[in-house]
Amino acid sequence: MVLDDLGTSLRSSLDKLQGKTTLSESDVEEIVKEIQRSLLSADVDVSLVMELSDSIKSRALEEEPPGGTTARDHVLRIVYEEMVELVGDSTELPLENQTILLAGLQGSGKTTSAAKMAWWFSKKGLRPAVIQTDTFRPGAYDQAKQMCERAEVEFYGNPDNDDPVDIARTGLEETEDADVHIVDTAGRHALEDDLIDEIEEIEGVVDPDRSLLVLDAAIGQGAKEQARQFEASIGIEGVMITKLDGTAKGGGALTAVNETDSSIAFLGTGETVQDIERFEPSGFISRLLGMGDLKQLSERVERAMQETQDEDDDWDPEDMLKGEFTLKDMKRQMDAMNKMGPLDQVMDMIPGLGGGMMDELPDDAMDVTQDRMRRFERIMDSMTEEELENPRVVGQSRVERIARGSGTDEETVQQLLEQHSMMEETIGQFQGMGEGDMQRMMKKMGGGEGGGLGDMMGGGKGPF
Numbered sequence: 427m428v429l430d431d432l433g434t435s436l437r438s439s440l441d442k443l444q445g446k447t448t449l450s451e452s453d454v455e456e457i458v459k460e461i462q463r464s465l466l467s468a469d470v471d472v473s474l475v476m477e478l479s480d481s482i483k484s485r486a487l488e489e490e491p492p493g494g495t496t497a498r499d500h501v502l503r504i505v506y507e508e509m510v511e512l513v514g515d516s517t518e519l520p521l522e523n524q525t526i527l528l529a530g531l532q533g534s535g536k537t538t539s540a541a542k543m544a545w546w547f548s549k550k551g552l553r554p555a556v557i558q559t560d561t562f563r564p565g566a567y568d569q570a571k572q573m574c575e576r577a578e579v580e581f582y583g584n585p586d587n588d589d590p591v592d593i594a595r596t597g598l599e600e601t602e603d604a605d606v607h608i609v610d611t612a613g614r615h616a617l618e619d620d621l622i623d624e625i626e627e628i629e630g631v632v633d634p635d636r637s638l639l640v641l642d643a644a645i646g647q648g649a650k651e652q653a654r655q656f657e658a659s660i661g662i663e664g665v666m667i668t669k670l671d672g673t674a675k676g677g678g679a680l681t682a683v684n685e686t687d688s689s690i691a692f693l694g695t696g697e698t699v700q701d702i703e704r705f706e707p708s709g710f711i712s713r714l715l716g717m718g719d720l721k722q723l724s725e726r727v728e729r730a731m732q733e734t735q736d737e738d739d740d741w742d743p744e745d746m747l748k749g750e751f752t753l754k755d756m757k758r759q760m761d762a763m764n765k766m767g768p769l770d771q772v773m774d775m776i777p778g779l780g781g782g783m784m785d786e787l788p789d790d791a792m793d794v795t796q797d798r799m800r801r802f803e804r805i806m807d808s809m810t811e812e813e814l815e816n817p818r819v820v821g822q823s824r825v826e827r828i829a830r831g832s833g834t835d836e837e838t839v840q841q842l843l844e845q846h847s848m849m850e851e852t853i854g855q856f857q858g859m860g861e862g863d864m865q866r867m868m869k870k871m872g873g874g875e876g877g878g879l880g881d882m883m884g885g886g887k888g889p890f
């Protein structure tokens with residue numbers, strides 16, 4: 427994740443302030459140095475870094491912390507506010523009819539991002555269409571078509587036409603029923619004149635409501651020149667930063683935003699169409715600083731629950747609290763969790779569990795957890811309807827059969843059964859709860875002081 431290093435190093439210098447109520451100049455110097463080091467190594471422009479560190483320094487020393495605030499919280503709040511200011515607001519994207527033009531160099535992720543954005547708009551209830559005008563890269567048409575099929579959105583392209591401007595014009599006519607048109611363009615290795623001429627012509631025909639620059643997070647300071655040129659030719663309203671899952675950089679994109687006086691619209695966090703997030707400055711910085719991002723998390727949970735429900739009309743999650751918790755319910759829960767995306771991304775969004783907590787887990791902890799979930803799924807696929815509805819019928823001989831059928835071992839089958847009965851017991855405690863009890867329970871789960879989700883993950887008592 428972008429500037430990942432910042433969260434870790436900043437937390438360790440902030441931890442040194444534990445117990446202090448006042449800040450010395452050297453405390454502030456040390457924190458500011460950490461921030462500078464992380465931002466510079468993430469390719470953030472030097473002048474931006476200097477501006478940010480000056481503001482943090484003067485505010486931390488001059489502002490009076492509100493009564494009862496520790497020195498640590500005082501600095502953390504200032505760093506948070508200044509970082510939110512640095513990344514700026516997200517690009518305005520009204521949920522209505524519009525045409526979006528995508529620009530960027532070859533391989534920056536435009537085609538992938540076009541399908542991702544279309545998927546995102548479709549989840550917001552709009553009807554998007556992607557128009558592929560890249561006649562330069564041979565595989566672009568097939569790639570775009572496949573991704574749009576996966577995103578279940580309309581697609582227009584024409585592999586037999588080598589005139590991108592004509593494709594754009596025809597594409598808009600052919601998809602006139604769509605609400606949101608996303609026009610993908612060709613990239614080149616560098617900013618050659620013909621790329622600029624071509625995109626200007628396409629822009630003339632498409633007349634977009636907004637043009638977005640797609641930038642690879644690893645781009646570094648090269649982003650500055652690119653941003654400047656695209657801004658001069660078509661005008662850039664927003665930036666999509668891609669491949670944030672694969673780099674600790676991302677600072678170049680911030681420079682581009684600054685250069686074009688624009689803002690960040692979306693973040694790309696993986697190769698599938700669902701790996702897109704609307705950029706939310708406060709949530710983004712909270713996550714970076716290890717404070718969690720509840721908004722993104724609740725959006726993911728809601729989407730996953732909805733999808734699980736769409737596939738299974740008869741299922742209402744509330745039923746679990748009323749009746750029995752079967753293995754089928756457990757499987758649905760696991761499906762919903764899978765739909766939320768890779769576990770480490772999800773964990774990052776939980777306050778008190780992201781950042782620092784994740785750093786303390788062994789590197790492969792998430793792989794182990796995900797691997798276990800996959801094995802549990804295979805086991806459940808090998809069970810009969812009767813066994814899924816009533817796991818108590820599973821005796822030793824059935825355990826042997828299921829282990830063989832699923833290609834796992836008896837121990838893992840037993841673990842699954844134990845896990846299920848533990849969850850059944852926990853859910854049993856919810857039954858008959860009043861609203862007040864429920865709130866107390868939620869509070870306990872969210873509280874970072876122990877006994878919360880963090881303990882469940884680390885202590886091995888939790889579901890997965």
Ligand SMILES: Nc1nc2c(ncn2[C@@H]2O[C@H](COP(=O)(O)OP(=O)(O)OP(=O)(O)O)[C@@H](O)[C@H]2O)c(=O)[nH]1
Pocket residue numbers: 530531532533534535536537538539560563566569611612613614668669670671672694695696697701
């Ligand atoms: N890990 C990861 N890979 C990504 C992401 N976005 C795009 N990619 C990958 O980056 C590569 C290039 O993406 P494309 O969408 O083909 O890039 P493009 O800008 O359309 O390329 P041209 O058509 O050549 O200009 C592909 O392998 C994508 O799968 C992302 O957010 N994360």
